Amino acid sequence: MRKMLIAGNWKMNKTIPESLQLIHDLMRKLDSDCPAEVVLIPPFISLSSAAEALRGSDIQLGAQNLSHLAEGAVTGEISASMLISVGCRYVLVGHSERRNLFQEDDTVINQKLKTALSEGLHAILCVGETWKDREAGKTKDIIGNQLKRGLEGLSLMEMRKISIAYEPVWAIGTGKNAQPGQAQEVHEAIRSELSSQYDPETAKATRIIYGGSVTPDSSPSLMSQPDIDGALVGGASLDADSFYAIINAVK
Ligand code: 13P
Secondary structure, three states, X not given: OOOOEEEEEOOOOOOHHHHHHHHHHHHHHOOOOOOOEEEEEOOHHHHHHHHHHHOXXXXXXXXXXXXXXXXXXXXXXXXXXXXXXXXXOEEEEOOHHHHHHOOOOHHHHHHHHHHHHHOOOEEEEEEOOOHHHHHOOOHHHHHHHHHHHHOOOOOHHHHOOEEEEEOOHHHOOOOOOOOHHHHXXXXXXXXXXXXXXXXXXXXXXXXXXXXXXXXXXXXXXXXXOOOOOEEEEOHHHXXXXXXXXXXXXXO
C-alpha cells in the first residue's frame, strides 16, 4: 500500500522568519495520526532553520533543486551531500520552472537524479506537458520521453527511491487544475510506462503525485483517484490553513 505524499514547494517565497512562522503554524495543526507523509520544500536559505524547527516531528524536509555535480568549482550551486548535511531527505528534480527558466534538459535531469540518489536522497522527478502539447494530442508522448530520458540508466533499486510528480505546465500557478479524470488518465499512463521500463511491481510501488493549482477545494476529488498518490502543492502550501486542509483531504 502506497502512503500518500503531500509536499509543499514554496518556490522563491518566504524569508527565514516567515518560514519559521509557517512551520510553527502548521505543526500546531497537524496531529500525530497524520494520514499522509508531509514534506516541506522551502528555499535553500531557510533549510537549516527549518530542519531545527522540525526536529522531532514527522514532517520531512526537501530541497527545490541540486547540482548535477558532486562538488567543486561550481559557483552558486548546492550539492546533494550539502542537502543531506542540512537534514533534507527529499529533493525536487526537473521542475518545469527549472526546465523552462533555466534550460534544464533531460540529460542534466538524469545526472541530477543519479547524484541525488548516490547521496541517499529521495528524488521527486517532475514531468508535464504544455497546453500546446496537450492540444496537439502529444501529452503521453512528451511525458513518456521525459520518463525514458530522465530515468535512463537508473536501476530497479534506485527507482525505489524516486517518486514522480505529474505537473501539467498549463496548470501551474494558473488556478486551472487538471480535472480529476484528466489527471488520472496521465497518472495511469505514467504507471504503465514505469511498468514497461521496470516491472509491474515497481510501477505499483512508485508514488505518482499530482501538482498544478491544487487547493483545499480541488484536492479531495483529485486525491480520490486510484493512481494519484498525493500532491505537490505550490501557492496553497504558503498558508498553514490551506496546506493543512489539503493534507487532511487525504482522509
Ligand atoms: P501551484 O500549486 O502554485 O500551481 O504550483 C504547483 C507547483 O509547481 C508545485 O511544484
